[in-house]
Amino acid sequence: MDNIQILSLAFIQGFTEFLPISSSAHLILTPLIFGEELQDLAFDVAVHLGTLAAVLMYFRCELAQMLGAMLGAVHRRRLEDSNARLAWMIVFATLPVLILGWPLKGLLEWLRGNPALITAVIGWTTIGFGLxxxxxxxxxxxxxxxxxxxxxxxxxxxxxxxxxIIPGVSRSGITMTIGLFMGLTREGASRFSFLLAIPTILMAGAIETLDLIQDAKPVDWSALALGAIVSYLVAYLTIQFFLGLIGRIGMWPFVVYRLLLGAVILVLI
Incomplete structure (x- = not known):
């Protein structure tokens, strides 16, 4: 990978990870559009760790409060504290991914091996889940x-x-969607989605790291470091920008973008 490819993919990961537009779809589409091979697994791990560091840094105060409240609630065996309840809600929401993540990973690997099929899937899921x-x-x-x-x-x-895990669905998009259907505010649905990203990215990163350990390919550590730093900086700014504006602009700018992107993909294939 050259520096332009590293910077572009790291920027795309950092910018799209927490927006409801599917980072995985953009990371797959970008090399396909430019006729390049999909990035190495090691690079995927690096840029995901960058976005994980960003959300940890942004919510560091809330996370400290939730951890302290959660430990206190376990000691008292009661969930009176709102921070403790929120921490347990994140744990509950993580359980399905913990159970279903490994079986669904096989589906993703199969899709990645079929460029035409995965492009069509991205097109339809981008439109469907955007609507x-x-x-x-x-x-x-x-x-x-x-x-x-x-x-x-x-x-x-x-x-x-x-x-x-299906490209085009968008982790942040689908969790925000269900949160909104449940009556959460836009900010509430977004914040819960971002907090839920922490254990989810941690688990995905752990699985990818295990695969990476078994991979005998040489690792370009400078490329990984550059990708992680860029994705961290872009993701942190994106979280700040998104939470500051979402209450006023709503989700429709992202819906329109998804519809246009999906339509272009389906026309091109």
């Missing part, structure tokens, strides 16, 4: 924040999140 996001933003009551989620609702969000 679902628009419907949720239009119909949602937006009456409560993420701290008022119930355990059953968190598990349901986690079940839909597992679908995001």
């Amino acid at each position: 679902l996001l628009g419907w949720a933003d239009w119909q949602g009551r937006r009456a409560r924040g993420e701290y008022r989620l119930k355990g059953s609702e968190a598990i349901l969000i986690g079940l839909f999140q597992a679908l995001a």
Whole structure:
């Protein structure tokens, strides 16, 4: 990989990971459009670690509060604290991915081996789940924040999140969509989606790292470091920008983008 490819893919990962437009689809489409091979697994791990570091840094205060409250709640055996409840909701929402992630990983690997098929899948999922996001933003009551989620609702969000292993669905997009259907505010649905990304990216990174350890290919550490740093910086700014604007602009700019992108993909193939 040359520096232009490294910078472009790292920027795309950092910018799209937390927007409801599917980072995995963009990372697959970019090399296909320019006639290049898909990036190495090691690079995928590096840029995902960069985005993970960004969300950890952005929510560092909230995470410290949730961890402290969660430990205190375990000691008292009660969930009176709202931070403790939110922490447990994230745990509940992570369980479906923990169970379904490995079987669905095989589906992703099969799709990646079929460029024409995966491109068609990205086109249709980009449009279909974009329309679902628009419907949720239009119909949602937006009456409560993420701290008022119930355990059953968190598990349901986690079940839909597992679908995001299919390129074009978008992990952040589908979790925000279900959150909006449940009556969360745009900010609440977005914040819960971003917090839920932490254990999800950690698990995905762990699985990819195991695959990487078994891979005998040489590793370009300078390329990985550059990709991780760029994806970190771009992701941090994107989170800040998104949360600052989403309450005013809504989800429709992303819905329109998804519809246009999906239509272009389907026309081109």
